[in-house]
Structure formats: C-alpha cells, structure tokens
Amino acid sequence: MTDAALPLRSGRPPVRRTSTMVFLVALAAFAVLVTVLAGADMISTSFVKLLGKTLCLALAAVAMDVVWGYTGILSLGHMAFFGLGGYAIGMWLMWARTEAIVASNLAASALPPTPGELREGIGGQIFGVVGSSDIPLIWSFAHSLPLQLAMVVLVPGLLALVFGWLAFRSRVTGVYLSILTQAMTLALSLYLFQNDTGLRGNNGLSGLQNIPGFPAASQAQISIAFFWASALALALGYLLFAWVVSGRMGSVLRAVRDDEARVRFLGYHVESFKLFAFTLTAVVTGIAGALYYPQAGIINPGEVAPIASIYLAVWVAIGGRGRLYGAAIGAIAVSLVSNWFTSGGAPDLDLGVYEIRWTEWWLVLLGVSFVLVTLLAPKGLGGLVDLWTQRRRGPARRAAYGPDTGAKRPEEGAE
Amino acid sequence: MTLLEVDGISVSFDGFQAINGLSFAIGEPELRAVIGPNGAGKTTFMDIVTGKTRPDSGRVLWGETNRNILGQSESAIARLGIGRKFQKPTVFEDQTVRENLAMALKDRRGPFSVLFGLPADEGRLLDFAEEVGLAAQLDRLAGELSHGQKQWLEIGMLLAQEPRLLLVDEPAAGMTPAEREHTTDLLKRLARRHAVVVVEHDMDFVRRLDCRVTVLHEGRVLAEGSLDHVTQNQDVIDVYLGR
Numbered sequence: 276m277t278d279a280a281l282p283l284r285s286g287r288p289p290v291r292r293t294s295t296m297v298f299l300v301a302l303a304a305f306a307v308l309v310t311v312l313a314g315a316d317m318i319s320t321s322f323v324k325l326l327g328k329t330l331c332l333a334l335a336a337v338a339m340d341v342v343w344g345y346t347g348i349l350s351l352g353h354m355a356f357f358g359l360g361g362y363a364i365g366m367w368l369m370w371a372r373t374e375a376i377v378a379s380n381l382a383a384s385a386l387p388p389t390p391g392e393l394r395e396g397i398g399g400q401i402f403g404v405v406g407s408s409d410i411p412l413i414w415s416f417a418h419s420l421p422l423q424l425a426m427v428v429l430v431p432g433l434l435a436l437v438f439g440w441l442a443f444r445s446r447v448t449g450v451y452l453s454i455l456t457q458a459m460t461l462a463l464s465l466y467l468f469q470n471d472t473g474l475r476g477n478n479g480l481s482g483l484q485n486i487p488g489f490p491a492a493s494q495a496q497i498s499i500a501f502f503w504a505s506a507l508a509l510a511l512g513y514l515l516f517a518w519v520v521s522g523r524m525g526s527v528l529r530a531v532r533d534d535e536a537r538v539r540f541l542g543y544h545v546e547s548f549k550l551f552a553f554t555l556t557a558v559v560t561g562i563a564g565a566l567y568y569p570q571a572g573i574i575n576p577g578e579v580a581p582i583a584s585i586y587l588a589v590w591v592a593i594g595g596r597g598r599l600y601g602a603a604i605g606a607i608a609v610s611l612v613s614n615w616f617t618s619g620g621a622p623d624l625d626l627g628v629y630e631i632r633w634t635e636w637w638l639v640l641l642g643v644s645f646v647l648v649t650l651l652a653p654k655g656l657g658g659l660v661d662l663w664t665q666r667r668r669g670p671a672r673r674a675a676y677g678p679d680t681g682a683k684r685p686e687e688g689a690e
Numbered sequence: 691m692t693l694l695e696v697d698g699i700s701v702s703f704d705g706f707q708a709i710n711g712l713s714f715a716i717g718e719p720e721l722r723a724v725i726g727p728n729g730a731g732k733t734t735f736m737d738i739v740t741g742k743t744r745p746d747s748g749r750v751l752w753g754e755t756n757r758n759i760l761g762q763s764e765s766a767i768a769r770l771g772i773g774r775k776f777q778k779p780t781v782f783e784d785q786t787v788r789e790n791l792a793m794a795l796k797d798r799r800g801p802f803s804v805l806f807g808l809p810a811d812e813g814r815l816l817d818f819a820e821e822v823g824l825a826a827q828l829d830r831l832a833g834e835l836s837h838g839q840k841q842w843l844e845i846g847m848l849l850a851q852e853p854r855l856l857l858v859d860e861p862a863a864g865m866t867p868a869e870r871e872h873t874t875d876l877l878k879r880l881a882r883r884h885a886v887v888v889v890e891h892d893m894d895f896v897r898r899l900d901c902r903v904t905v906l907h908e909g910r911v912l913a914e915g916s917l918d919h920v921t922q923n924q925d926v927i928d929v930y931l932g933r
Binding site (some may be wrong): 367523524526535539540541543544545547550551688 | 763765766768769782783787789799800801804805807818840
C-alpha cells in the first residue's frame with residue numbers, strides 16, 4: 276500500500292480557500308480595470324452603473340447559493356429582501372434630497388421656514404403623486420441615514436426570521452416551501468402597489484441616483500464610488516459566506532440539504548440551521564439591494580415581483596449550485612448577456628418569413644439554456660472550472676476507490 | 691437502574707395497529723436484542739423512542755428522573771443521549787469520513803456554537819475512526835466507501851455522539867463474517883457501560899450476542915428472556931420460528 280504513505284490530503288477545504296483567493300483577486304483586478312477605463316472615458320457612466328448593479332446581483336446570487344445550493348432551501352422569494360433593502364435606503368435618499376429642494380425653495384421667503392413648514396413641503400413633494408401630503412408612519416426614520424441603514428438590515432432580517440420560523444417550524448419543505456416563498460414575494464409586491472401603503476404605490480421611489488450631501492459630485496464620480504462599494508460588498512459577502520460554508524457549519528448545512536431527518540437524529544435542531552441560513556442570506560441580499568437601487572435610480576413594486584426571484588434561481592443554476600464563485604459567475608454572465616439582448620445590442624435575425632427580435636426572444640433563449648444546463652450540465656458554468664483544474668492536476672483521487680483489490684483505480688475514475 | 695421505560699404505547703397508521711400496548715424497559719448497562727417477524731413493529735418502536743413518530747397513547751420515560759420524553763423533537767431526544775443506527779447505512783455521501791464523524795462528535799449543537807466553535811477535536815475523532823477501522827479513510831468521501839465500511843462509519847458516528855442508549859437496527863447486514871464478529875465484540879463491549887438495543891433478524895448473530903431477547907409480534911411483546919427460553923416458548927414457535 277504505497278498510497279498510505281502519501282500525506283493525507285484534507286479534501287476540499289484548501290481548494291475552496293484557493294477559489295476564494297482567485298475570486299477576490301479577479302474581482303479587485305476587474306474593479307481597477309473598470310476604474311481605469313472609466314477614467315479614460317472608454318466606457319460610459321451608464322455602463323459603469325450597469326457593472327456596479329451586476330456586482331450587487333452577484334452578491335444576491337452568492338447568498339442564494341448558500342440558501343439553495345448548500346442548505347437545499349429553494350427560496351423563490353429572496354428578491355423580496357433585495358427590494359426591501361432598496362426601499363429602505365431609497366426612503367432616506369428621497370427624503371434627504373427632497374428636504375434640500377424644499378429648503379432651497381423656502382429660503383426665498385422672508386422668514387426662515389419652520390420645521391412644520393419644511394415637513395409639509397416634503398410631504399407634498401413626495402406624496403403628491405399619490406394624492407396625499409401626509410407623511411406615513413413608516414417614513415418616521417427616513418430623515419436619518421443611520422436609522423434607515425439599520426432598516427436595510429432589520430427589515431429583510433425580521434421578515435426572513437418570522438417567515439422562516441413559521442415555515443420551517445411546520446416542516447414545510449421542497450416545492451411547497453418554494454411556493455410559499457413565491458407567495459411571500461407576490462404578497463409584498465401587491466402590498467407595495469397600493470397607494471395607501473405609504474411607499475408611493477406603483478410610482479415607487481425615484482431620483483435615487485442623486486446622493487444628498489454631494490451636490491457637486493458628477494454622476495461619473497458617483498457611479499465609480501458605488502461600483503467600488505458594490506465590489507467591496509461582494510468581496511466581504513463572499514468572504515463571510517466562504518467562512519460560513521466551511522468547517523462544521525458548512526458540513527451541517529450540506530447535511531441538512533442531503534438528509535435532514537438524519538441530521539435530526541444526530542441532535543441538530545434542523546429548523547434553527549435553516550432559519551440561520553435563510554435569515555443571514557436575506558440580510559446580505561437586503562444590503563445588496565441597498566447598493567443596487569441608488570445605481571438604478573428607481574425602485575418600484577415590480578422589482579419584487581415573483582419573476583425576479585425566479586431569475587435569481589436561474590442565474591445560480593446556470594452558474595453552478597454549491598460553489599460560491601459559480602453563483603457569482605452565473606449572475607454576472609447571465610445578467611450582462613440579458614442586458615445585451617434586451618437593450619438591442621444583439622442584431623435582429625431576419626429569417627425571411629419571420630424576424631427574431633431578441634428583445635422578445637431573449638426569454639425563450641434564457642429558458643432553453645436553463646433547461647439545457649439543468650439536463651446536460653448540472654454543475655453549470657462552474658463545472659468548467661473543474662474541467663480545467665482536473666486537467667492541470669490529474670485525477671483528484673490518488674488512492675483506489677475501494678479497499679479491495681477489485682476496486683476502481685484512480686486512472687479509471689477520470690472517465 | 692432502568693434507563694428507558696416504554697409504557698403501554700399504541701399507534702396505528704390508517705387503521706393498521708402498528709404498536710399495540712407495548713411496554714418495554716432497558717437498564718443501564720444492558721444489552722438487549724429485539725427480534726420479531728416483519729411488521730412486528732420493531733422499526734416503529736425505534737421511531738417512537740427517537741421522537742420520529744408520535745404514539746396515540748402511552749408514555750416513554752427516560753433517565754434518573756423518569757421524565758416523559760414524548761413530544762420532544764428528534765434533535766432534543768438525540769441530545770438527551772439516545773443514538774440511533776439505521777438499518778440502511780445513512781451517512782452523508784457527499785462529505786468525507788472526517789466531516790461525517792466531526793458532525794457526530796458530542797459537542798454543542800446550536801447554530802452559533804457550531805459556527806463559532808473550535809474545529810473538531812482531532813484526537814477524539816481519530817479514536818472513533820480507529821475503533822471502526824476507518825482511520826486510513828478519513829479524507830475519502832463517504833459515498834466512495836464499500837457497503838460494509840458505510841455500516842462502520844455509521845456505527846462510528848453513533849459512538850462519536852457518546853449516547854447513553856444505542857438503538858441499533860440490523861448492524862450486521864451486509865457485513866462479512868469477520869466484520870460480524872467484530873460488530874458483536876463491539877456491541878458487547880459497549881453494553882458494559884451503555885444501554886444497547888439491537889434489532890436483528892439473524893438468529894446466529896443474536897445467539898452470539900448472548901443477551902436477553904425480546905420477541906415482538908403484532909406490536910406487542912410476545913416473550914422475553916434468554917434466547918433459549920424464548921425459542922422454547924410455544925407462542926414464539928408458532929408465529930415466528932416455526933414458519
């Protein structure tokens with residue numbers, strides 16, 4: 276048994292550490308490249324914003340991968356948390372900007388405006404669009420950036436905690452749980468669509484691209500700042516999740532995914548672990564949303580429609596579940612390609628009898644590629660990395676597959 | 691001392707009376723074999739003790755304080771010190787032997803203890819791996835192990851939990867004669883300090899265990915005593931051995 280003399284390879288953890296390093300270095304290089312190109316005016320401000328938004332989506336996808344790929348909870352409602360994070364920061368952005376505008380308008384009058392007049396002015400400005408000037412109760416904290424930042428974390432976190440507790444406690448699993456999460460995001464979307472919710476109904480919150488306190492900053496500067504903030508958030512979120520899914524926590528989460536009944540008999544309270552993963556990923560998704568919408572400039576209830584969360588799952592599936600970089604690659608690749616097709620970047624295809632317009636046919640293409648990936652390459656785009664590392668390293672296994680003489684040898688395992 | 695006492699439990703599934711007024715007690719330490727034909731209620735009995743199935747009536751009393759543990763969650767019951775080995779080896783095939791054992795090691799089980807806790811104690815882990823002969827396989831995926839090795843891994847995970855009561859469902863299934871002997875030795879050794887309940891079909895295996903035997907039939911205890919005693923019982927011969 277010469278195999279026994281080989282040093283024991285401790286399985287996947289070092290590989291995972293390597294992939295984290297590679298991911299972070301690649302992300303940093305990408306951020307620097309974009310900054311240089313933007314500085315040299317080789318890419319437009321709107322393209323920088325698109326890339327920044329894409330990084331936020333990648334962070335949401337990485338969180339989705341932890342909850343789905345690792346823990347086995349196919350949540351089709353995570354974009355609700357993304358939207359809530361966006362609404363939370365959007366309320367402050369809108370309030371602070373409106374406050375500045377109202378103050379400058381009132382400054383023309385002889386007497387300095389009273390706080391009451393100021394509030395009235397803000398209320399009229401923000402809620403005039405839904406035929407009201409009263410400031411709803413949920414805007415109570417909107418004047419304060421720290422409080423509204425706390426809401427970015429607390430609102431998605433609490434919703435996930437309560438929803439998850441109710442759902443996991445009743446041991447709803449599999450497709451039924453997915454349907455429940457769809458119902459959650461649909462309910463939220465319908466609720467936000469109402470004018471009397473206090474979040475401007477279907478108008479949503481707008482003008483979010485203007486950052487109060489930096490009146491002199493150009494959109495070019497703001498876009499680069501948010502791009503970097505998004506890259507930093509993705510890096511930190513990636514590190515956080517790489518830590519969570521390593522070690523014993525990762526082991527238990529994957530065990531819950533594969534056989535939760537068995538995990539219970541080991542003494543782990545499965546529901547608590549699911550709730551942990553669900554809530555933590557909801558909070559990170561909320562933060563991703565809070566960085567996304569200032570770059571998008573507008574948020575409305577359509578953003579938390581059920582389809583948004585399904586897209587998130589599709590990105591993770593195409594990128595490759597169960598590996599964090601796979602989810603990030605999937606989100607970045609698919610959303611950029613999607614943007615290219617839907618913004619008219621792809622030339623229409625004239626078949627003579629019929630003209631394929633990609634703005635309409637892109638969804639068909641996306642659906643087909645989702646089905647193909649699911650059927651033919653369940654590891655997704657991330658599986659390509661395996662092909663490459665295996666070719667460089669030779670077979671991953673050095674010892675035979677079994678203890679017996681008839682067991683498969685490592686050479687046979689490469690097929 | 692009686693560690694576990696099952697008192698008059700009954701359960702039916704869709705009109706089928708799986709357990710019918712079953713009473714059973716095991717001390718600590720003690721080795722007990724449970725035998726019975728298919729459908730006698732052996733697995734349902736284990737499901738009830740481990741909290742997977744709620745009985746329609748009866749009590750399950752545990753430990754020094756004779757606390758009724760019915761209604762507690764599976765995980766809480768496992769943490770009390772009741773470990774279970776399934777008939778079909780159920781290990782986490784996608785994870786290494788080391789990860790499987792580390793998960794089972796007796797330790798705090800809350801999410802935050804797991805997240806912030808120290809890595810598994812390598813020394814303890816190695817002890818259990820050696821006990822079940824898997825020390826050289828620590829870094830292999832459990833899914834690559836042979837059937838017999840998976841059985842051993844599951845037994846190793848059961849030991850690593852350091853339970854007071856071990857419920858072992860057909861431990862020798864799929865093992866070679868030498869492995870069966872090893873299993874018998876291990877179970878007998880464990881029973882010096884723990885309560886061990888072995889469900890088994892194989893009479894030779896039960897004979898080698900050399901312990902008290904409980905015969906189940908149609909969800910209740912048909913006979914109890916030494917193997918020789920129960921095999922001479924006319925009821926037992928009629929329903930089980932005579933066929």
